[in-house]
Amino acid sequence: xxxxxxxxxxxxxxxxxxxxxxxxxxxxxxxxxxxxxxxxxxxxxxxxxxxxxxxxxxxxxxxxxxxxxxxxxxxxxxxxxxxxxxxxxxxxxxxxxxxxxxxxxxxxxxxxxxxxxxxxxxxxxxxxxxxxxxxxxxxxxxxxxxxxxxxxxxxxxxxxxxxxxxxxxxxxxxxxxxxxxxxxxxxxxxxxxxxxxxxxxxxxxxxxxxxxxxxxxxxxxxxxxxxxxxxxxxxxxxxxxxxxxxxxxxxxxxxxxxxxxxxxxxxxxxxxxxxxxxxxxxxxxxxxxxxxxxxxxxxxxxxxxxxxxxxxxxxxxxxxxxxxxxxxxxxxxxxxxxxxxxxxxxxxxxxxxxxxxxxxxxxxxxxxxxxxxxxxxxxxxxxxxxxxxxxxxxxxxxxxxxxxxxxxxxxxxxxxxxxxxxxxxxxxxxxxxxxxxxxxxxxxxxxxxxxxxxxxxxxxxxxxxxxxxxxxxxxxxxxxxxxxxxxxxxxxxxxxxxxxxxxx
Amino acid sequence: xxxxxxxxxxxxxxxxxxxxxxxxxxxxxxxxxxxxxxxxxxxxxxxxxxxxxxxxxxxxxxxxxxxxxxxxxxxxxxxxxxxxxxxxxxxxxxxxxxxxxxxxxxxxxxxxxxxxxxxxxxxxxxxxxxxxxxxxxxxxxxxxxxxxxxxxxxxxxxxxxxxxxxxxxxxxxxxxxxxxxxxxxxxxxxxxxxxxxxxxxxxxxxxxxxxxxxxxxxxxxxxxxxxxxxxxxxxxxxxxxxxxxxxxxxxxxxxxxxxxxxxxxxxxxxxxxxxxxxxxxxxxxxxxxxxxxxxxxxxxxxxxxxxxxxxxxxxxxxxx
Numbered sequence: 001x002x003x004x005x006x007x008x009x010x011x012x013x014x015x016x017x018x019x020x021x022x023x024x025x026x027x028x029x030x031x032x033x034x035x036x037x038x039x040x041x042x043x044x045x046x047x048x049x050x051x052x053x054x055x056x057x058x059x060x061x062x063x064x065x066x067x068x069x070x071x072x073x074x075x076x077x078x079x080x081x082x083x084x085x086x087x088x089x090x091x092x093x094x095x096x097x098x099x100x101x102x103x104x105x106x107x108x109x110x111x112x113x114x115x116x117x118x119x120x121x122x123x124x125x126x127x128x129x130x131x132x133x134x135x136x137x138x139x140x141x142x143x144x145x146x147x148x149x150x151x152x153x154x155x156x157x158x159x160x161x162x163x164x165x166x167x168x169x170x171x172x173x174x175x176x177x178x179x180x181x182x183x184x185x186x187x188x189x190x191x192x193x194x195x196x197x198x199x200x201x202x203x204x205x206x207x208x209x210x211x212x213x214x215x216x217x218x219x220x221x222x223x224x225x226x227x228x229x230x231x232x233x234x235x236x237x238x239x240x241x242x243x244x245x246x247x248x249x250x251x252x253x254x255x256x257x258x259x260x261x262x263x264x265x266x267x268x269x270x271x272x273x274x275x276x277x278x279x280x281x282x283x284x285x286x287x288x289x290x291x292x293x294x295x296x297x298x299x300x301x302x303x304x305x306x307x308x309x310x311x312x313x314x315x316x317x318x319x320x321x322x323x324x325x326x327x328x329x330x331x332x333x334x335x336x337x338x339x340x341x342x343x344x345x346x347x348x349x350x351x352x353x354x355x356x357x358x359x360x361x362x363x364x365x366x367x368x369x370x371x372x373x374x375x376x377x378x379x380x381x382x383x384x385x386x387x388x389x390x391x392x393x394x395x396x397x398x399x400x401x402x403x404x405x406x407x408x409x410x411x412x413x414x415x416x417x418x419x420x421x422x423x424x425x426x427x428x429x430x431x432x433x434x435x436x437x438x439x440x441x442x443x444x445x446x447x448x449x450x451x452x453x454x455x456x457x458x459x460x461x462x463x464x465x466x467x468x469x470x471x472x473x474x475x476x477x478x479x480x481x482x483x484x485x486x487x488x489x490x491x492x493x494x495x496x497x498x499x500x501x502x503x504x
Numbered sequence: 505x506x507x508x509x510x511x512x513x514x515x516x517x518x519x520x521x522x523x524x525x526x527x528x529x530x531x532x533x534x535x536x537x538x539x540x541x542x543x544x545x546x547x548x549x550x551x552x553x554x555x556x557x558x559x560x561x562x563x564x565x566x567x568x569x570x571x572x573x574x575x576x577x578x579x580x581x582x583x584x585x586x587x588x589x590x591x592x593x594x595x596x597x598x599x600x601x602x603x604x605x606x607x608x609x610x611x612x613x614x615x616x617x618x619x620x621x622x623x624x625x626x627x628x629x630x631x632x633x634x635x636x637x638x639x640x641x642x643x644x645x646x647x648x649x650x651x652x653x654x655x656x657x658x659x660x661x662x663x664x665x666x667x668x669x670x671x672x673x674x675x676x677x678x679x680x681x682x683x684x685x686x687x688x689x690x691x692x693x694x695x696x697x698x699x700x701x702x703x704x705x706x707x708x709x710x711x712x713x714x715x716x717x718x719x720x721x722x723x724x725x726x727x728x729x730x731x732x733x734x735x736x737x738x739x740x741x742x743x744x745x746x747x748x749x750x751x752x753x754x755x756x757x758x759x760x761x762x763x764x765x766x767x768x769x770x771x772x773x774x775x776x777x778x779x780x781x782x783x784x785x786x787x788x789x790x791x792x793x794x795x796x797x798x799x800x801x802x803x804x805x806x807x808x809x810x811x812x813x814x815x816x817x818x819x820x821x822x823x824x
Contacts, residue, residue, distance in 0.1 A: 001734055002705070004813045007803065008690040011697040039790075042687065045694055046781055046788035083778045087789030120786045420531060 012443040013153070014047025016112060016121045020099055020139055021130035022052025022063070026160070028070035031130065034435035036071045039088050040078050043440060047120035049091040051111060055098055063094035076433070091119055099135045105146035112148070123152025126442055129159050137176030144180030158187045158442055161252050162243065163451075166467065167460035174453050183453060187442045192253035193260070193449040194434030194441075197397040201260050201362070202274075204391065204399060211389075212265070214366070215341070221386065222346045222497070223261070224363045225254050226504050228355035232302065232312065232482075233329070238320035245331040246299075246470075249351035251463045255282060256451065258347055261362050261391070262337060271448040275455065282458035284339045293465035295496075300330030300487040302354040303478030312354075314478050326475050329353045332490040333466060334497075346497055350490060354482035359504045360393040374412040385416035388502070397431075505610065506578045506603060508617020515582040515599055522584055522597060531596045533563035536624045536805075539615065539643060541569045541608065543631035551630060555600070557798035559585055562805045563598040565620045569611055569643075570604045571634060578605035580614065608639040616646065624648050626805060627675070632657070636666055644673045651804055653680035653797075655756075659719035664822055678807070680800045681722040682814050684755055687779075687792050688727055688771065689813075692762070695769045695783050704767040708735040714759040716746040721756045722821075729821025730813060735762070750775065753794040 003010050017035070019027055038044050052063050068089065072080045095111050097104030116123055127143060129136050136159055149155050159177065164170025177186055192198055205212060214220070227249050233240040240248065259278040266273035288296055304314035316323050330352030337347065366387040388402040399421045404414040432440075441449055479487040485501060494500050519532065542551050555566050586597040601618055603611045619625055627647035629635040635652055644650045650670055654663035663681075670677045696705045711731050715724050720742060728740050750756055754775065762769040770782045773792060781788045 002693040002696055002702070004686075004689060004693075006807045006811060007686045007813070008693070011694045013697070042690060042694070042790045045697060046783055046786050081777075081791060083776075084789060084791050120784075 009043065010444070012043065012045060012440060013124050014045045014120055014122045015124035015126055015153070015443055016049040016051055016115050016119070017126045017128055017439075017443075018051045018053060018108065018112070019128045019130055020053045020135070021132075022094065023054040023056050023058075023066070024130055026130045027052070028067075029074045030433070030435045031128065031439070032067050032071050033074045033076070034433055034439055036075060036085070036088055037078055037433070037436055038440060040081070040084060047122060049093060049115045049119040049121055051108070051115060052092070052094045053099075053104070053108065054094075054096060057096045058094050060092065060094050064089045064092045067092060099131060099139045099142060102142055102145055105142040105148060108143075109146045109148055112151075116152075121153075124154050125151065125156075127155070127157045129157065133160075133162055133164075133173075136173055140177045140180045149180045149185070154185075154445065155181075156185050156187055156442055156445070157181050158189055160189055162247065163188055163252070163456045164460065165242070165247060167457060167464055170456050170460050174456070178453075184447070186453075187438075187447055187450045188452070188456065189438055190252050190256050190449075190451050191434040191438065192393075193256055193451070194438040195393060196431040196437075197391070197393045198257060198260060199437075199449070200397075200399075201257075201391055202269075205261075206265055215364075217342055217345050219366050220342075220345050221365045221367045222348065222499055223258075224365070224502060225258055225261075225347065225349045225361075226363070226502075227254055227351040227360045228357060228485075228504065229353045230355060230358045232354050233315065233318050233321070235319070237315075237318035240329070241321050241325050241327050244299075244327040245329055245351045245353070246297075246333070246463055246466060250331055250333060250349055251459050252451075254349050254351060255285075255459045255462060256455075257362060257393070258335070258349065259455070261364075262342060262347070264341070269448070271446055274448050275450075275452050279452060279455045279458060281337065281339075282455055282462070284337050284342075285458070285462045286336045286338050287461050288465045290465055290469055293469040296334040296493070297466040297469070298330075298332045298487060298489045298493050299328035299470055299475055300332075300352060300480045300490065301325070301327065301475070301477035302329050302352075302480055302482050305354070305482035307482060312482060314482075315353075316478070326470075326477065328470065328475070330355075330480060330486045330490070331466075332486065332493055333463075334493055335462065346499070348494055348499070348501070350486065350501070352480075352486050355485055356483055357504070358395060361504055362391040362393070363502055363504075364389045364391075365499075365502075374414055390504075506580050506605075506614035508614045511580050511582055511601055511603075511614065511618055515584075515601065518582060518584050518599075519597075522586065533596050533598055534565055534620055534623065535562060536564045536626055537567060537618075537620045538562070538564040539567045539569060539625065539627045539647065541571075541627065541629045541631060541634055541640070541643065543571050543634050544573060554797045554801070556585060557796075558801055558805075559598045560587060560596075561802055563596070564626075565598070565618070566600040567615060567618060568600065568602045569608060569615065570602070571606070571608050571631075572604045573606050575604055575606050578603065578610050578614070580604075608634065608637070608643070612639065612642055615643065619646065624808070626651065628652075628801065632666060636669055640670075641673060644670065644675050647675045649678060649808075650675045651678045651680065651801065653800070654722045655681035655684055657719075657722065658717075660722040660725040660822070661720075663722050667818070676810065678804050678811070678814070679722065679726075680797070680804065682726050682817070683800045683804050684795060685723050685727045685730075685757070686803065688757060688760060689730060691771055691779065691781065691790060692731075692760070692769075695762070695771075695781070701767075704764060705735055705762075706737070707764055708738040708762055708767075709764045710761070711735065711738045711740045712759070712761040712763070713740070713742050713757065714745040715742075715756045716744070716758055717749040717756045718744065718747050720744070723755065723757055725821040726814075726817045727757065727760070729819065730817035731762075732820040733816040738762075753796060755792070755795070 164173050259281040263277040263281040266277045301315050315329050332350035335347040368386050390400045392398045400418045402418045405417045407413040407415045581602045584597045584599050605611050625647045626649045628651045760771045773779045
């Protein structure tokens with residue numbers, strides 16, 4: 001009877017969050033501001049603590065001071081309240097050590113016991129691996145060695161992407177994690193799934209009766225998923241050189257978005273029911289042969305350009321990047337889903353840097369009307385502007401539907417118009433950040449928006465032939481200019497099937 | 505009598521003009537009709553400010569109804585309110601119609617004509633003296649939800665007859681005084697979140713509620729009623745600890761204690777936005793920022809359908 005879901009959310013358990021990599025950028029920019037925001041919203045229990053773990057030697061007070069600066073700097077849409085911070089900061093603790101050092105974990109165990117006594121965290125602990133990926137398995141092993149994977153309360157582990165750099169390394173990482181934690185204790189974070197508008201795809205599809213009947217091969221011509229950035233690698237050159245657009249965006253975020261958009265209705269809105277359907281969809285994506293991979297994927301890399309009167313470097317001129325780098329800053333791929341709903345419907349996915357604007361959306365293009373019965377030229381118009389449903393993920397979240405309407409006046413001249421639903425206009429309320437949503441879900445034990453190992457493996461299987469093909473050829477990079485929509489070859493990718501990229 | 509058709513024509517002309525002036529066009533957003541009743545004593549500028557703050561989250565056709573004895577005949581005006589979302593390129597607009605008359609009843613036919621088809625109608629009566637009138641019954645019959653605010657009354661006893669009259673209609677009745685205590689209820693929930701604590705809640709022996717300002721406000725009686733529902737065995741003690749009325753927006757509740765021999769929870773709110781929580785010796789702090797009418801309405805407009813907690817609290821909040 002205490003819960004009043006009409007007015008406020010269910011409370012979360014008392015817990016300690018242990019952040020490995022506590023002095024890193026993610027902790028400063030995202031995690032601590034998200035946690036403080038949750039405190040501001042009264043979403044955290046009184047018994048709550050954060051234990052930061054990193055190599056730098058520091059006292060609890062120094063860590064609090066450092067985190068205070070970070071929260072004050074990166075907190076968005078929320079006033080920094082000194083009184084609230086004072087209470088919040090009492091729950092911040094720090095432990096220095098190397099994740100490779102076994103001794104760290106026995107000290108952590110001791111620290112958690114002290115914190116539990118002081119902050120009444122009920123023995124619950126959420127371990128957050130915000131370190132470099134090579135430390136994930138040693139950290140899990142260290143936690144297991146100290147017996148920290150189980151305790152008086154629940155124990156959970158959050159892992160940041162990347163989950164490996166290919167299928168075998170993802171499987172190896174998983175084996176390392178699973179030696180210590182059960183699958184239901186592991187939360188693989190994909191912050192795209194925490195975005196309100198990605199969650200809204202589920203609401204749009206399964207909360208309404210009018211769209212789902214159209215959501216299949218009979219009515220849909222093809223689907224385009226775009227994630228474009230107008231910026232370059234911005235100081236992440238060294239990391240990006242190892243990853244590239246296919247690994248950095250498509251293998252994880254965009255395949256998850258595609259799975260959300262294309263999956264079958266789950267039996268219930270419950271973690272495993274939703275994740276089962278996502279996983280089924282990912283497994284149903286046809287895995288290309290090497291020859292097919294060559295035909296169905298395009299890599300690109302941006303060159304130097306002059307933007308807004310200033311020279312901007314090409315990818316190969318970015319700091320930390322090999323001047324001969326073969327890494328793609330653009331990737332486009334055609335996928336097909338071998339199931340009854342989508343057989344024969346191409347899914348085109350593209351992602352790139354230094355494109356004309358920052359935009360992420362999913363566009364579902366419907367088949368044109370079977371007959372152009374109006375004035376001459378209407379058929380051509382209908383081909384050029386087919387019915388289109390766009391699910392806009394960022395920056396202007398919303399949904400729009402393009403259809404034809406009669407132009408005012410005599411005769412039957414048609415004109416494409418759009419009907420817009422703007423998320424911000426209809427719900428002007430502040431949306432929680434993806435990290436607020438995902439951290440809260442992990443504290444509640446709700447894994448709906450987290451990826452599962454079978455999904456990770458299926459995603460790697462989808463992109464593996466393309467990665468393999470790309471590693472076997474020498475690309476003629478750079479092959480697109482900053483401010484364009486990618487290399488010319490990406491246009492040909494769609495033209496082969498009689499389609500063309502839209503301009504988002 | 506006001507001509508609803510003319511008001512809608514004026515509105516249509518306004519949309520056309522606004523659309524022409526904006527290069528990218530404007531986006532018209534509407535999720536409901538919101539009728540707002542104000543009397544001469546209430547400040548309509550204040551209402552306009554509240555509604556402007558509300559329109560981003562709950563874009564609606566706002567119909568502001570004002571009873572004004574100074575007028576000889578009813579008058580109406582239409583305008584649109586636009587705002588540019590952060591980072592957006594297109595203005596988002598919602599519409600507002602103001603109607604004034606010496607008697608509210610004269611506005612009823614025009615109000616019926618300007619309701620947005622197929623969307624919910626919410627009636628917010630800002631003036632409690634008007635809420636008891638016969639015209640209000642007819643207006644309330646158009647709405648799915650009627651909102652009043654009894655928190656300004658010195659004593660809850662003044663609120664009961666009014667709420668009874670409104671609740672006799674078919675519309676759901678909401679009281680912003682109830683909305684004001686959501687944060688107290690949420691914090692109590694947090695304190696009793698574990699299954700073991702739930703048992704302690706049912707076994708509570710004593711509830712103490714302290715407030716500031718003379719009289720017993722409805723916020724106190726609602727919170728007491730809700731706690732009686734949750735902890736039926738507890739003796740509920742109510743006491744005013746400070747006769748001075750707090751500043752606006754601060755709320756009158758100062759302290760809540762939930763106690764049994766083996767359990768003790770205290771929530772204390774001195775003047776300020778911080779609330780000190782003590783649960784079995786663990787001290788924590790949360791914020792209860794000042795609430796304005798827009799924030800309260802924002803929450804209330806998000807609640808559709810029956811509100812069981814309110815019904816249960818209301819039933820147990822008044823003398824039988």
